[in-house]
């Protein structure tokens with residue numbers, strides 16, 4: 001199926017209603033990166049969400065809140081209770097627990113590697129097992145080890161997110177949770193491997209907020225500068241800031257350029273007070 | 289650590305305030321049952337609050353992302369419920385008209401609500417019905433065709449034209 005045929009199917013894709021061959025063809029087409037279909041699909045999803053959000057119904061906010069409150073209470077109890085309880089509670093956003101689980105996952109991954117080596121050695125010496133069998137077993141263990149490595153990576157990411165979340169100000173929260181909010185996640189580049197950042201933009205609130213964590217302290221006479229990189233305009237100054245002692249900062253930025261496609265957002269190290277065009281090394285970068 | 293937890297809790301409160309009702313309404317349209325719908329809404333808020341870091345993947349607005357999450361959660365629940373109960377029970381019931389009680393407050397500005405309503409009003413009644421059936425249910429295209437007595441091709445084209453009109457209307461009436 002070609003682009004035009006698939007484009008006609010985008011409304012059904014937005015509804016999650018494609019089946020069989022059409023569904024597979026659509027997945028392949030989108031995975032191959034068709035910007036036009038991608039953009040159109042997004043518009044259809046937004047339209048459906050607008051319809052859904054307009055649906056009338058009985059208000060039940062109070063009852064929902066009491067459900068949430070009982071979960072919060074459970075968490076609080078787990079927080080101050082035994083480690084066993086704490087492990088049982090949903091804990092993705094709790095820093096200490098995330099660290100604990102991360103360490104645990106690292107230990108498990110290391111242990112699995114040792115087991116793998118031992119098992120591989122033993123199997124090689126066992127004449128009764130065919131080569132085929134041991135190869136299968138080893139492959140399974142390698143898969144298992146890979147899964148653990150992925151989990152470990154997820155935990156690490158979760159930890160970074162937890163850190164960002166925990167240190168974010170109410171203002172960032174507001175911008176990020178606005179109904180029309182868009183978020184650009186900034187990933188670390190070579191000079192700052194441990195850093196992470198988020199830019200949240202709400203057109204409705206006319207607010208853009210940057211939050212970063214893990215940035216090294218800037219040398220004397222230098223500050224970090226955030227840029228909007230537009231397709232036509234190139235880099236535009238968005239904010240100038242110096243992180244706190246812990247390497248994190250939450251700052252208001254200018255809104256992204258209007259009427260222009262945003263290619264990326266980035267943070268560079270610049271002379272204090274900022275400059276009009278970037279001159280220094282890029283520390284963080286993200287694509288909308 | 290306590291102060292941090294309090295800030296975190298504030299985020300949950302904002303999320304709940306902005307989206308709680310809307311999530312429950314969508315879940316109820318799909319599930320046809322109030323208490324279940326509220327639980328799904330609470331689940332979604334909790335999950336989203338816990339994993340706020342995943343929402344840029346949707347690459348859409350937060351609202352669209354939340355609607356996607358609640359719809360799929362409600363459909364999952366519907367499936368597991370239907371898997372348990374036998375099929376005879378809910379043969380005729382559908383995600384159709386619902387007695388509109390209180391309007392869902394706070395989520396959209398009144399202006400935005402009017403814009404969406406105006407966009408919806410550009411749809412033919414039969415387009416709106418098929419679109420809502422497709423959105424607020426777990427029915428495949430062919431089951432929708434069966435239920436509505438329409439040829440499959442007509443179901444597809446109505447969904448398509450409905451969504452095109454809705455999108456166009458939103459562009460026209462929204463700001």
Ligand SMILES: [Zn+2]
Nearest residue numbers: 003034036037
């Ligand atoms: Zn395409």
